[in-house]
Amino acid sequence: MNSFDWLTHMGIPTIDKFDIVEIKFKGGRKEYYRNIDRISLTTGDPVVVDVPNGHHIGYVSLQGELVRLQMQKRKIKDDDNILRIYRVATQKDLEKWEEAKNREIPTLYRAKQIIDEMKMDMKLSDVEFQSDNSKATFYYSADDRVDFRELIKSLASEFKIRVEMRQISLRQEAGRLGGIGVCGRELCCSTWIYDFKSVNTSAARYQNLSLNPTKLSGQxxxxKCCLNYELDTYMAALSDIPEVDKPLQTEAGSAKLQKTDIFRKLMWFSYNNDNNWHSITCERVSEILELNSKAVIPFDLKTNHGKEQEDLISKSNMELDALDKKFSKNKKTKKKKKPRNQGENQVMVKDTSAPEARPAGPKPEGRPNRQSPEKPNQNRQNPPRKNVENRPKPIENQEKAAAIPREINPDQVPKKKKNNKRRFNNRNKGEQNKGDQNSGQ
Known part of the structure; x- marks a missing residue:
């Protein structure tokens, strides 16, 4: 339901309850009926109501004090012209009403064929049957007045029923058919609008909208009816904005109005149709208009004299210099890194533990041990310095060097790759010598 009774739980006494109820029919049509018998009703109940020459079924959409407000809004008088509610609809009433509704679509198609045959300039949009199946209302739209007397006779003889022709506007037609608007909501004309006001293109101009008919027109x-929704707010905001009929005259050139922000009270101008726009307040625009009316031309849009412009430039330069000094003094000094203690990484723990005792006996043949137990382990990073005095001096002549006998330290002998073949031959010779010695013994 498109209406909500927000006074339902307010605790209003039932004795003083307003006795008129709002009833909703097909196509969003709403009418008001009096509850004379004080029938207990709730929103959405189907009821049988009195209509001229019969009865009809509708649904309760609103009741209570809100109905009084709606009647005052629609200017409906509370008099004897308001018809009554008979009863709550029974199952038989609903079944008979369903039979009547099933006749609506075939009747609509047949009626359109008859209108085409008679070549009448009208558009048939909807057909509504009463629940007692005694009357049918044909809703149509047309640009000019239509003489449908012959049409009524042909429709009555075709469907054997009383016919009522009712002309509606295109907005009412869209409201009866329903749909979804570009905003994503259900159409306003099919939910809450009951009184359609005329909409002009001036409403779009006041709101600075592009005059594109495809975007401004509805279904x-x-x-669109929503063009009138915010029009009053725009009209109130436009009262403080001056009217600029011609370009503003300044020494920098003639300034032409390009854009107006109604709610921020700002106006954009450009010199001699330049692409650069300059924004000024509406108060400044009115001031320039007064100066131009007195034949006084200001320096530019923002200042009246050139000295003021120079003062503004000097002030801005002073502010920039002050900012530069401020940030130059507060430069972050780089912290010097403390030198690391070299001794921390160079300390080595000497192994003072006694070497493991080796078993007595001859040493196994092979390479001599590089490190004697008398020399402790030394750090590789800081090897001990050799005695420079005891270091042998270089000899130029190699023959003299070969004649001088010297002791060779096996640690100083460079390693050479051993030939596998020579090693294999030496091993075989050693085994033969051992065999000869054993045989001699």
Missing amino acids: CGRL
Whole structure:
């Protein structure tokens, strides 16, 4: 339901309850009926109501004090012209109403064929049957007045029923058919709008909208009703904005209006149709208009004299210099890194533990041990310095060097790759010598 009773739980006394109820029919049509018998009703109940020459079924959409407010809004008088509610609809009433509704679509198609045969300039949009199946209302739209007397006779003889022709506007037609708007919501004309006001293109101009008919028109083909929704707010905001009919005259050139921000009270101008726009307040625009009316031309849009412009430039330069000095003094000094203690990484723990005792006996043949137990382990990073005095001096002549006998330290002998073949031959010779010695013994 498109209406909500927010006074339902307010605790209003039932004795003083307003006795008129709002009833909703097909296509969003709403009418008001009096609850004379004080029938207990809730929103959404189907009820049988009195209509001229019969009865009809509708649904309760609103009741209570809100109905009084709606009647005052629609200017409906509370008099004897308001018809009554008979009863709550029974199952038989609903079944008979369903039979009547099943006749609506075939009747609509047949009626359109009859209109085409008679070549009448009208558009049939909807057909509504009463629940007692005694009357049918045909809703149509047309640009000009239509003489449908012959049409009524042909429709009555075709469907054997009383016929009522009702002309509606295109907005009412869209409201009856329903749909979804570009905003993503259900159409306003099919939910809450009951009184359609005329919409002009001036409403789009006041709101600075592009005059594109495809964007401004709704599903009915007319201008959208929502153009009037914010029009009053825009009109109130436009009262403080001056009207600029011609370009503003300044020494920098003639300034032409390009854009206006209504709610921020700002206006953009450009010199001699330049691409650069300059924004000024509406108060400044009115001031320039007064000066131009007195034949006084200001320096530019923002200042009246050139000295003021120079003062503004000097002030801005002073502010920039002050900022430069401020940030130059507060430069972050780089902290010097403390030198690391070299001795921390160079300390080595000497192994003072006694070497493991080796078993007595001859040493196994092979390479001599590089490190004697008398020399402790030394750090590789800081090897001990050799005695420079005892270091042998270089000899130029190699023959003299070969004649001088010297002791060779096996640690100083460079390692050479051993030939596998020579090693294999030496091993075989050693085994033969051992065999000869054993045989001699």
